[in-house]
Amino acid sequence: xxxxxxxxxxxxxxxxxxxxxxxxxxxxxxxxxxxxxxxxxxxxxxxxxxxxxxxxxxxxxxxxxxxxxxxxxxxxxxxxxxxxxxxxxxxxxxxxxxxxxxxxxxxxxxxxxxxxxxxxxxxxxxxxxxxxxxxxxxxxxxxxxxxxxxxxxxxxxxxxxxxxxxxxxxxxxxxxxxxxxxxxxxxxxxxxxxxxxxxxxxxxxxxxxxxxxxxxxxxxxxxxxxxxxxxxxxxxxxxxxxxxxxxxxxxxxxxxxxxxxxxxxxxxxxxxxxxxxxxxxxxxxxxxxxxxxxx
Amino acid sequence: xxxxxxxxxxxxxxxxxxxxxxxxxxxxxxxxxxxxxxxxxxxxxxxxxxxxxxxxxxxxxxxxxxxxxxxxxxxxxxxxxxxxxxxxxxxxxxxxxxxxxxxxxxxxxxxxxxxxxxxxxxxxxxxxxxxxxxxxxxxxxxxxxxxxxxxxxxxxxxxxxxxxxxxxxxxxxxxxxxxxxxxxxxxxxxxxxxxxxxxxxxxxxxxxxxxxxxxxxxxxxxxxxxxxxxxxxxxxxxxxxxxxxxxxxxxxxxxxxxxxxxxxxxxxxxxxxxxxxxxxxxxxxxxxxxxxxxxxxxxxxxxxxxxxxxxxxxxxxxxxxxxxxxxxxxxxxxxxxxxxxxxxxxxxxxxxxxxxxxxxxxx
Amino acid sequence: xxxxxxxxxxxxxxxxxxxxxxxxxxxxxxxxxxxxxxxxxxxxxxxxxxxxxxxxxxxxxxxxxxxxxxxxxxxxxxxxxxxxxxxxxxxxxxxxxxxxxxxxxxxxxxxxxxxxxxxxxxxxxxxxxxxxxxxxxxxxxxxxxxxxxxxxxxxxxxxxxxxxxxxxxxxxxxxxxxxxxxxxxxxxxxxxxxxxxxxxxxxxxxxxxxxxxxxxxxxxxxxxxxxxxxxxxxxxxxxxxxxxxxxxxxxxxxxxxxxxxx
Numbered sequence: 001x002x003x004x005x006x007x008x009x010x011x012x013x014x015x016x017x018x019x020x021x022x023x024x025x026x027x028x029x030x031x032x033x034x035x036x037x038x039x040x041x042x043x044x045x046x047x048x049x050x051x052x053x054x055x056x057x058x059x060x061x062x063x064x065x066x067x068x069x070x071x072x073x074x075x076x077x078x079x080x081x082x083x084x085x086x087x088x089x090x091x092x093x094x095x096x097x098x099x100x101x102x103x104x105x106x107x108x109x110x111x112x113x114x115x116x117x118x119x120x121x122x123x124x125x126x127x128x129x130x131x132x133x134x135x136x137x138x139x140x141x142x143x144x145x146x147x148x149x150x151x152x153x154x155x156x157x158x159x160x161x162x163x164x165x166x167x168x169x170x171x172x173x174x175x176x177x178x179x180x181x182x183x184x185x186x187x188x189x190x191x192x193x194x195x196x197x198x199x200x201x202x203x204x205x206x207x208x209x210x211x212x213x214x215x216x217x218x219x220x221x222x223x224x225x226x227x228x229x230x231x232x233x234x235x236x237x238x239x240x241x242x243x244x245x246x247x248x249x250x251x252x253x254x255x256x257x258x259x260x261x262x263x264x265x266x267x268x269x270x271x272x273x274x275x276x277x278x279x280x281x282x283x284x285x286x287x288x289x290x291x292x293x294x295x
Numbered sequence: 296x297x298x299x300x301x302x303x304x305x306x307x308x309x310x311x312x313x314x315x316x317x318x319x320x321x322x323x324x325x326x327x328x329x330x331x332x333x334x335x336x337x338x339x340x341x342x343x344x345x346x347x348x349x350x351x352x353x354x355x356x357x358x359x360x361x362x363x364x365x366x367x368x369x370x371x372x373x374x375x376x377x378x379x380x381x382x383x384x385x386x387x388x389x390x391x392x393x394x395x396x397x398x399x400x401x402x403x404x405x406x407x408x409x410x411x412x413x414x415x416x417x418x419x420x421x422x423x424x425x426x427x428x429x430x431x432x433x434x435x436x437x438x439x440x441x442x443x444x445x446x447x448x449x450x451x452x453x454x455x456x457x458x459x460x461x462x463x464x465x466x467x468x469x470x471x472x473x474x475x476x477x478x479x480x481x482x483x484x485x486x487x488x489x490x491x492x493x494x495x496x497x498x499x500x501x502x503x504x505x506x507x508x509x510x511x512x513x514x515x516x517x518x519x520x521x522x523x524x525x526x527x528x529x530x531x532x533x534x535x536x537x538x539x540x541x542x543x544x545x546x547x548x549x550x551x552x553x554x555x556x557x558x559x560x561x562x563x564x565x566x567x568x569x570x571x572x573x574x575x576x577x578x579x580x581x582x583x584x585x586x587x588x589x590x591x592x593x594x595x596x597x598x599x600x601x602x603x604x605x606x607x608x609x610x611x612x613x614x615x616x617x618x619x620x621x622x623x624x625x626x627x628x629x630x631x632x633x634x635x636x637x638x639x640x641x642x643x644x645x646x647x648x649x650x651x652x653x654x655x656x657x658x
Numbered sequence: 659x660x661x662x663x664x665x666x667x668x669x670x671x672x673x674x675x676x677x678x679x680x681x682x683x684x685x686x687x688x689x690x691x692x693x694x695x696x697x698x699x700x701x702x703x704x705x706x707x708x709x710x711x712x713x714x715x716x717x718x719x720x721x722x723x724x725x726x727x728x729x730x731x732x733x734x735x736x737x738x739x740x741x742x743x744x745x746x747x748x749x750x751x752x753x754x755x756x757x758x759x760x761x762x763x764x765x766x767x768x769x770x771x772x773x774x775x776x777x778x779x780x781x782x783x784x785x786x787x788x789x790x791x792x793x794x795x796x797x798x799x800x801x802x803x804x805x806x807x808x809x810x811x812x813x814x815x816x817x818x819x820x821x822x823x824x825x826x827x828x829x830x831x832x833x834x835x836x837x838x839x840x841x842x843x844x845x846x847x848x849x850x851x852x853x854x855x856x857x858x859x860x861x862x863x864x865x866x867x868x869x870x871x872x873x874x875x876x877x878x879x880x881x882x883x884x885x886x887x888x889x890x891x892x893x894x895x896x897x898x899x900x901x902x903x904x905x906x907x908x909x910x911x912x913x914x915x916x917x918x919x920x
Contacts, residue, residue: 007755010748014741014805018764021802022776025783029775032782042785095674102666111675113914118682120856121906122863124880125899128887129685132692135891137702139688169681189384191666192351195371196378197398197449201668207397211388230772232866237887247774247866254778254870264782267775274772351665371665 026271033264043260051265071249075269078246081160082228085167086175086221092168093175093220098209100176101183112180119173127166127233134162134238158240166234171227175220182216183209215285222281226274246270297327297362299453299485300348305357307343317343319509320357325453325487326502327362330479332488334496335506336532341489344506345455348487350374362452372401377446378455382462383438385430391417391441392426398449416444419478436467440474447482456488460495472498493533497521505529527576527653536578537621543575550647553577556619559595563650576653581624583649586611586634587642594642597621599635613641686903693896710897720898723882730793730868730878731861734800735808738861739854741801742808747842750816751824768803776803777870784871792876799871800861807860808853811917815849848916855913859906 033051035043055075058068100111118126133139136153144150156162186209194204210217232247241248246266253263302325307318318340325331333341346352348359350371359367366374377398385394392413399409417423420440430438439459446454456475460468476499479486490496496503497517504514505528513525524530527538539555546552551565555577563577587594600620601612611623623643625634635641696705714720745765749758768776780799789795819842827841828834843850865880872881879902886895 004754007748007752010744010752011755011761014745014809015761015764017737017741017798018767018802018805021780021783021798022767022771023764025779026771026775028786029779029782092674092678095668095671096678098668099671099675102664109918113911114679115682116914117907117910118686120859120863120910121686121903122865122880122899124863124865124884124887125689125903126686128883128895128899129689131887131891132688132896133685137699139684142702169685172678187382187384188666189380189382190386192349192371193378193380193384193386193445194397195351195665196349196376197445198372198401199397200370200372203401205668208386226770226772230774232774247772250774250778251866251870254781260782263778267778270772270775274770278770 029264029267032261033268035261037259037261040258048261051259051261054262055265055269074244074249075246077160077243078229079273081164081167081245082225082231084164085171085228086224088164088168089172089175089224090217090221093172094179094213094217097176097179097216098183101180101186108184112177115173115176123170124233124237126170127237130162130166130169130238131157134165157238158242160239160243162238163235163243163245166238167228167231170231170234171224174223174227178219178223179213179216182213186212218281218284222277225277229273230270298324298360299327299329299362300325300487301358301360301363302344302348303358303360305344305347305359306355307340307347307352308355316509318347318354321509321511322357323504323511323514325485327485328483330476330486330488330499330501332490332496332500332503333506334490334493334503334532336491339506340509341491341506342457345378345457345487345489348453349376349378349455375449375451376453376455377449377451378457379442379446379459381458383430383442383459385438385441385445387430390427390429391422391433394430394441395445395448397445402449413444413448416448417441419447419481420444420474435463436471439463439471443475443478447478447484450482451484453485453487456486458490459488460490461492468495475499497533505532507532523651524653527578530578530651530653535581535622535624537581539577539619541575541577556616559615559619561595561645561650562647563652564647577650578653579621579645579650581610581622582608582626583646584621584623585644586623586625587644588635594644595621596640596642599637599639599641602635602637611635611641613643689896690900690903692893693900695893695896698892710893711901713894714897714901717894719877720879720882723877723879726793726876727862727879730796730800731858733797734804734861735854735858737797737801738804738857739808739850742805742853742857743812743846743850745805746809746812746816747838747846750813751842765809766806769806773803773866777867780867781870790873792873795871795873796868796876796878799867800864803864803867804857804861808857811852811856811913812846812849815846815852819845852913852917855909855916859909862902863906 032043034047034049036046036048036050038044053065055071056067057065058070059065096115100108100115103111131138134156135141136155136157138156140156141150141153144154190208190212191204194208195201199207230247230250231245232251235241235243235245235248239245244252246269250263250266250270253259253266257263303322305318305321306316309315309317321340321344333344335341343352347354348361350366350369350373354367357367358365361374361376386397389397392410395413395416396404396406396409399412400406404412414423414426417426420443422437422440422444425433425437425441430441433441439462442459459475460471463471472495475486475488488496488499497520500517502514503517503520505512505520507528513520513529515523515525520529521533524533530536531538539553539561541553541555541561544552544554544560546565549565550562553561553563553575555561561577561579595615597613597615597620599611600614603610603612605624606627608624608626611625612620613623614620621643692699692703693710694706694708695703696707696709742765745761749755749761755761776799780802784790784795789798791798823841823845824837827837832840862878863880864878865884868878869881869884872878877885879898883895883898883902886892886898
């Protein structure tokens with residue numbers, strides 16, 4: 001018995017730290033989302049679904065409830081921008097992953113390092129650098145004016161496009177790396193076999209390469225979608241806080257708005273969406289694994 | 296005889312540091328309806344040549360014709376040849392029937408036509424019950440036959456086979472040899488077969504091209520390759536052989552005596568137009584020598600050093616003098632009992648006609 | 659030449675890749691270049707100067723924030739790396755442990771939950787239990803999400819390790835502890851260093867969680883940069899950012915080189 005417990009001693013500190021400081025806090029915000037807001041911050045211990053109804057309805061001065069789409073718009077904008085980010089990351093990332101995968105090994109590793117270096121640098125700084133490019137006196141607008149394409153600066157910063165650009169910039173390594181991993185394992189002979197059997201380059205891409213890199217594409221999509229959905233920095237800095245996304249909305253509830261239950265409810269919604277995405281991924285991965293078994 | 300594949304002055308260089316000349320100016324023809332084998336050790340260029348014919352790589356110089364059509368620079372999908380890959384390269388995300396129908400679909404056949412033809416091909420390789428399985432659910436031998444069916448389905452003018460049997464175990468490999476021969480006969484398609492396994496090459500081929508270091512060393516029928524190899528490389532690569540550097544002692548009545556070592560003489564055929572005291576290389580296959588248990592002065596004699604039991608035969612390593620030895624192979628006809636033991640003094644009978652004189656190596 | 663003959667090439671993909679790398683590095687390049695600008699503009703070049711670096715080093719707020727970042731990252735790295743090493747060793751070498759996938763899942767949890775959720779959950783939790791340790795709060799929060807980053811390279815190294823080494827050590831009369839001390843840990847060191855490096859940069863770069871959890875007086879460098887950006891864009895921000903950028907790049911490169919050296 002003691003021997004059995006001894007086996008678990010090693011993992012306990014890590015499990016305890018994550019369990020105590022991460023798992024329990026999440027349980028607490030789930031609880032908070034079902035409590036009444038205290039106008040001075042914190043909560044009153046009364047169970048209510050107020051925080052969730054607030055997403056759809058608002059209570060006016062006369063305590064009448066009416067439909068309010070403001071928060072719903074933010075939620076859908078977040079999901080929409082996250083999806084756009086995923087799609088654009090895929091479109092831009094796939095050729096890069098493919099090109100790197102067919103390079104000789106030494107160059108391959110170097111290019112992968114080139115992709116990961118910005119990823120490991122500060123998110124805030126990376127996003128800030130885009131302000132320098134996009135703002136009215138930034139690189140793009142300066143070039144446009146120098147070449148006489150426009151007279152007045154084009155509004156690039158503080159748009160949804162700017163947010164998406166920043167999000168792609170931030171998360172595209174999450175798309176490229178898993179796709180690269182699945183392409184790297186792809187047997188060249190399969191491509192040769194396809195060409196040998198009268199398929200052109202593009203048909204080979206569609207019929208052989210894309211289907212076989214699907215696990216990487218799915219993994220990459222989820223890895224991009226999750227952080228993009230709760231993104232905070234890009235919407236704040238590149239959206240200027242004008243195009244509110246879920247991340248900013250949640251942060252707002254815990255700071256200036258002081259509505260912790262509402263903030264918790266929004267956080268729970270993010271968690272649920274993420275969990276659905278992960279379950280989808282797990283099911284997909286499981287399917288892919290079981291397909292290969294003998295008889 | 297119609298020429299199926301004509302290889303003319305083909306060169307292939309892989310640029311890099313250092314650059315590698317995989318094929319150095321190769322020319323030969325492969326006949327229609329032939330089972331043609333490219334045989335050689337790894338790195339000899341045989342697979343490169345196959346890949347050039349398939350179109351997976353560009354040739355550096357030279358020309359390739361397929362039934363008189365210049366295919367030198369056509370992409371693989373434009374060449375009416377198909378390949379059976381070493382590890383089959385079946386598409387893992389497609390069923391067996393989808394794999395076999397793939398080429399037909401690309402050639403513009405409707406799904407129905409393609410599936411009907413694919414089913415026929417599966418029947419030909421006895422796998423009609425497996426049409427809806429996935430490749431991973433099949434054994435190695437079955438996958439092999441699917442790969443064959445897939446490559447044969449579009450009815451290519453030439454079928455290229457890249458060491459297709461190397462991943463199979465011995466018994467299966469032997470069965471597949473017969474199967475491949477049968478398929479070649481039944482379909483009438485020209486087969487170009489790449490292997491490093493001499494036994495496979497000898498057993499199946501109509502003609503064999505032995506390759507080494509980017510060059511063709513000899514093209515001939517299997518028995519000619521074995522009995523009258525063109526040079527030392529071919530003689531050494533195919534089967535086992537004893538080689539000796541020799542000088543001529545005397546010639547009389549079509550028999551020449553060669554000295555192969557201090558006091559050791561061999562009688563062999565005379566090579567035409569050979570100057571006196573010329574240096575030559577002699578070789579003799581071990582199974583063409585017989586061991587005699589008594590000694591006469593006429594015969595070569597020596598002492599048995601080592602005995603290697605090989606099942607159907609036994610190899611005797613015999614020391615002729617301190618720096619010279621010979622291997623003799625004896626069929627195990629009498630219950631596998633050894634006919635001699637290490638330390639025995641024996642004499643050897645070597646028929647002069649079984650001794651071959653080799654040209655200097657073609658390199 | 660080799661490209662042209664490779665059957666796998668698809669037209670346009672090379673160009674797309676070049677474009678991608680330009681996209682990836684141009685903004686960072688601009689950031690670095692303008693940190694050396696002589697005038698007060700972060701977008702119009704007026705000549706080279708180190709003024710902004712001097713100014714940044716002179717700023718006592720920046721110095722304090724940098725010190726805070728360093729303290730937090732150092733402690734979080736030490737804790738996270740030790741816990742991750744112990745967990746990786748236990749999971750890889752103790753065969754009687756049940757529910758390994760569950761434990762693995764828990765270790766990966768900080769990677770799966772969006773940062774903003776972790777941030778508000780941790781904030782709420784600290785306020786519920788009334789924990790107020792200044793930098794201590796941040797160190798705890800950072801330790802939690804640094805664990806998976808430290809864990810992954812260590813686990814990868816353990817998986818790639820020849821188990822026969824340990825068996826050979828035991829065969830040569832090494833006890834369990836001697837095997838760990840003289841064989842396993844030395845072989846594992848590159849993985850541990852690599853994991854520690856990653857944990858360190860993840861901690862030093864963290865923004866959202868720190869923003870939510872930090873109390874007054876425990877400002878870290880990213881938080882300080884954020885407040886500067888909100889006020890206005892000056893080359894001083896670029897200078898501080900460039901310093902932080904260099905730290906990250908140095909650490910990733912070391913991690914990469916250590917990992918590569920097998």
